[in-house]
Amino acid sequence: MPQDPHPNPLPKGEGDKYRARLMVFLALSCLQGRPMDSALASLAELKPDGVQLTPGNMPTPDFQRALRKSKLATRTHHGFSFTAFRTRDVWADDGRCLTTSDSVHPPASTSPAAARYLSAQRVLETMYPSYALGTGDELEQAMKLEIPLAVDVSHLFIQKSQGVLGPATLRRLFDYEHVHEVHVSANDGRRDLHAPLTTNTFGLDWAHERERAGVPLVLECYFHRLTVDQRSHQLALARGESLRRRTR
Amino acid sequence: MSEFMKIDVRQLRARLLANFGRYAAHVLTEKSGLKSMLLCCSQYYADEAADAVHDTLTVSRQLLPIKEVKSPTDSDARWKLMQWDSNGDAVFAFSAHCSEEGASAYAEPLDFDETDMDSWEGASPSESPLALAQLIDGEVRVTWIGFPHRPWLDFARALSNRDESFEETPPQFVDDPAPAALVGDEPRLHAQVLEDPSSQAARQVLCDLWAQRGDPRGEFGALCFSGKRDPKVLAQVARLVLEHGRSWMGPLVKVIPLSGALFGEGPFLEKAVVHFPDAKTFKALGDDPHWATVKSITFVGEHGGLAPAMQHVLEVGPLNGSQLAPLKKGSWHVRRLEVVADKPPVIKELAALTLPLERLSLRGSVELPLKPLLKAKWLPQLRELELWLPSTTLDVASGLAAALVALEELAPEEMVLRAGTLSPGGRTGWALQRNAEGKRSLVLVHPDERLANGPALAKALKVKLDDRWEPTDDWLHFGLGSHAKLT
Numbered sequence: 001m002p003q004d005p006h007p008n009p010l011p012k013g014e015g016d017k018y019r020a021r022l023m024v025f026l027a028l029s030c031l032q033g034r035p036m037d038s039a040l041a042s043l044a045e046l047k048p049d050g051v052q053l054t055p056g057n058m059p060t061p062d063f064q065r066a067l068r069k070s071k072l073a074t075r076t077h078h079g080f081s082f083t084a085f086r087t088r089d090v091w092a093d094d095g096r097c098l099t100t101s102d103s104v105h106p107p108a109s110t111s112p113a114a115a116r117y118l119s120a121q122r123v124l125e126t127m128y129p130s131y132a133l134g135t136g137d138e139l140e141q142a143m144k145l146e147i148p149l150a151v152d153v154s155h156l157f158i159q160k161s162q163g164v165l166g167p168a169t170l171r172r173l174f175d176y177e178h179v180h181e182v183h184v185s186a187n188d189g190r191r192d193l194h195a196p197l198t199t200n201t202f203g204l205d206w207a208h209e210r211e212r213a214g215v216p217l218v219l220e221c222y223f224h225r226l227t228v229d230q231r232s233h234q235l236a237l238a239r240g241e242s243l244r245r246r247t248r
Numbered sequence: 249m250s251e252f253m254k255i256d257v258r259q260l261r262a263r264l265l266a267n268f269g270r271y272a273a274h275v276l277t278e279k280s281g282l283k284s285m286l287l288c289c290s291q292y293y294a295d296e297a298a299d300a301v302h303d304t305l306t307v308s309r310q311l312l313p314i315k316e317v318k319s320p321t322d323s324d325a326r327w328k329l330m331q332w333d334s335n336g337d338a339v340f341a342f343s344a345h346c347s348e349e350g351a352s353a354y355a356e357p358l359d360f361d362e363t364d365m366d367s368w369e370g371a372s373p374s375e376s377p378l379a380l381a382q383l384i385d386g387e388v389r390v391t392w393i394g395f396p397h398r399p400w401l402d403f404a405r406a407l408s409n410r411d412e413s414f415e416e417t418p419p420q421f422v423d424d425p426a427p428a429a430l431v432g433d434e435p436r437l438h439a440q441v442l443e444d445p446s447s448q449a450a451r452q453v454l455c456d457l458w459a460q461r462g463d464p465r466g467e468f469g470a471l472c473f474s475g476k477r478d479p480k481v482l483a484q485v486a487r488l489v490l491e492h493g494r495s496w497m498g499p500l501v502k503v504i505p506l507s508g509a510l511f512g513e514g515p516f517l518e519k520a521v522v523h524f525p526d527a528k529t530f531k532a533l534g535d536d537p538h539w540a541t542v543k544s545i546t547f548v549g550e551h552g553g554l555a556p557a558m559q560h561v562l563e564v565g566p567l568n569g570s571q572l573a574p575l576k577k578g579s580w581h582v583r584r585l586e587v588v589a590d591k592p593p594v595i596k597e598l599a600a601l602t603l604p605l606e607r608l609s610l611r612g613s614v615e616l617p618l619k620p621l622l623k624a625k626w627l628p629q630l631r632e633l634e635l636w637l638p639s640t641t642l643d644v645a646s647g648l649a650a651a652l653v654a655l656e657e658l659a660p661e662e663m664v665l666r667a668g669t670l671s672p673g674g675r676t677g678w679a680l681q682r683n684a685e686g687k688r689s690l691v692l693v694h695p696d697e698r699l700a701n702g703p704a705l706a707k708a709l710k711v712k713l714d715d716r717w718e719p720t721d722d723w724l725h726f727g728l729g730s731h732a733k734l735t
Contacts (some may be wrong), residue, residue, distance in 0.1 A: 029293075029295065029297075031348075032293050032348075033291065033293065033298070033348040033398065035400055038550070054295070055295075055296060055297035056295075056297030057301075058291060058400060058401070058406075058409075059409055078295065078296055079296055079297065079412075081412045081677060083409060083412060084409045084410065084411055084412035085297055085299075085407075085409065085410045085411065086296065086297035086410070086411060086412070087411075087412045088411040088412065090296070095684060105295065192294070194294070220295075222349070224348050225349060225639075225640065226640075227640055228410045246296075
């Protein structure tokens with residue numbers, strides 16, 4: 001058995017350092033496919049509170065320096081690597097998580113790791129069918145074990161649309177204490193589209209509540225086709241700014 | 249290291265395109281009545297950066313696949329002949345040619361239908377053409393029409409850091425060959441070519457020397473200057489370019505993507521797609537003498553621009569406002585210029601230039617104030633004027649109509665005017681044209697997207713669709729990483 005190069009204790013108080021501030025992060029995957037420095041520059045000009053470092057961008061030599069210079073808060077997600085598009089193997093077959101990212105996807109439901117991943121004690125993202133944590137039953141099990149969760153409301157929408165997430169489980173999830181991250185984007189209930197938000201996007205109101213309570217919120221819509229103004233509007237929606245203006 | 253683990257992107261690409269040619273020959277026959285097949289690619293993404301490059305094939309009874317028909321369902325033949333591995337070879341071969349917008353993951357629905365192709369990973373919002381196969385005089389001709397929309401991925405080792413894997417040996421990539429050596433009198437002759445690129449004499453003497461010592465450049469030069477263009481010659485030229493072309497560019501190989509070079513009048517760079525990854529590389533290579541033979545440059549990416557070594561260029565762009573500055577000094581021969589005209593000062597800069605312009609292409613908006621161009625010294629000799637609207641233009645028909653009106657206010661009647669929208673990849677497709685006789689039609693500038701939207705656009709604009717299109721260069725069949733042109 002190869003030595004685990006990345007021992008994975010649950011970072012203690014991981015969410016605590018963010019609780020003092022309301023924080024909205026832009027995922028690097030908003031511009032997935034671009035070189036890292038180019039993606040960061042485009043996202044930074046929108047002035048988010050932070051950037052979630054996600055896999056899928058081509059590494060560039062001075063990215064870490066550019067990140068420090070940007071003074072943006074950072075979080076890492078799943079198979080992010082500074083030196084590769086992605087870390088391909090995030091889960092070992094025996095259920096160990098091989099990265100130290102702040103939050104990770106659980107394994108595919110057919111993967112050998114799916115039998116034991118809950119014991120890895122990582123912040124796990126709520127997913128959709130074909131992944132672990134992709135159904136309401138699995139979410140109930142995770143909540144029973146008090147697993148820290150990254151709640152992706154767009155994935156919950158897929159679960160709901162596919163008929164595998166009932167209203168009672170959803171209520172319990174929305175009341176769940178151990179939510180360490182919230183992810184937002186939109187979709188059609190079938191595909192994980194990462195479409196832009198609207199004021200009616202499923203789960204957005206709840207996401208704002210959690211953000212006001214200090215849970216980091218990550219916006220992960222694909223920005224490729226959006227103008228700068230449209231991207232800014234997306235960030236405003238994620239911050240609830242458009243809504244607050246309307247209610248004054 | 250086993251051969252299986254060695255990835256030669258150029259050879260992969262050549263093989264996949266050859267496979268496409270074979271499949272096209274299987275489908276495009278007199279019996280089937282099908283005359284063209286378009287191969288497109290699209291990138292698939294997922295949150296985990298699991299990626300794939302999918303192929304889409306569309307067929308038509310016309311030589312240009314504007315009106316698509318249902319493809320014959322011989323999936324066995326398709327798999328057997330195309331051998332397109334979306335999760336493997338295709339990623340390395342064609343990621344660079346996909347628009348950055350990708351398809352996205354399907355959740356596996358309860359009513360998942362394995363035979364429904366659309367169920368697999370969703371439909372991409374943007375497909376990028378790679379090659380066009382046409383049945384002409386009983387033979388299938390394949391034309392490469394791909395473009396490196398993401399040029400940073402179109403280098404030999406660009407995807408070598410695709411995966412960080414703790415549990416497997418990563419693949420190795422075959423690097424570019426070393427620059428081909430110059431021996432004896434060759435450096436002097438080569439320098440002469442670069443000093444006076446228009447002279448054929450130095451080129452031919454140099455090619456003779458190379459031929460004498462068995463250097464492939466000699467054979468390539470002899471084929472160029474022979475005037476023969478039969479299939480055997482073309483195939484041999486293609487092979488030479490595939491195997492050796494990357495060694496003919498000197499240090500410029502670092503900034504010219506694998507599919508971004510065209511050689512002409514011997515093994516000398518004539519046309520290039522250029523990607524400077526940063527300002528430091530532009531400083532190091534922008535003024536390299538090897539640019540001297542280049543007549544056409546297309547810049548892709550943020551960094552780029554002109555340097556004195558590029559003074560023989562006849563066609564260049566797109567350039568932004570600050571990149572126009574070098575054109576104010578020295579002696580430039582640019583006849584076709586593309587400019588990102590996003591601010592009024594850029595128009596004023598443009599108007600102040602002294603260039604033998606024949607065609608000006610502006611990337612901008614309908615609101616662009618064009619009147620300052622009326623004072624340009626080059627305006628009387630200009631033959632073609634174009635305005636390309638952003639790809640985010642919502643009402644394309646209205647946008648094009650308005651753009652043409654804006655151009656008409658500026659241009660004399662005999663000038664050809666075109667208005668189009670940039671595709672997401674930045675290249676051009678259909679354009680509303682007013683020809684020198686004042687007639688309007690919808691023309692195809694370059695098949696950068698699937699062509700099926702043409703008829704509806706022509707109807708909305710109330711103009712005739714002009715579906716004539718020929719490749720503007722004698723691109724060899726199969727884009728092989730570098731292309732070759734025969735004089």
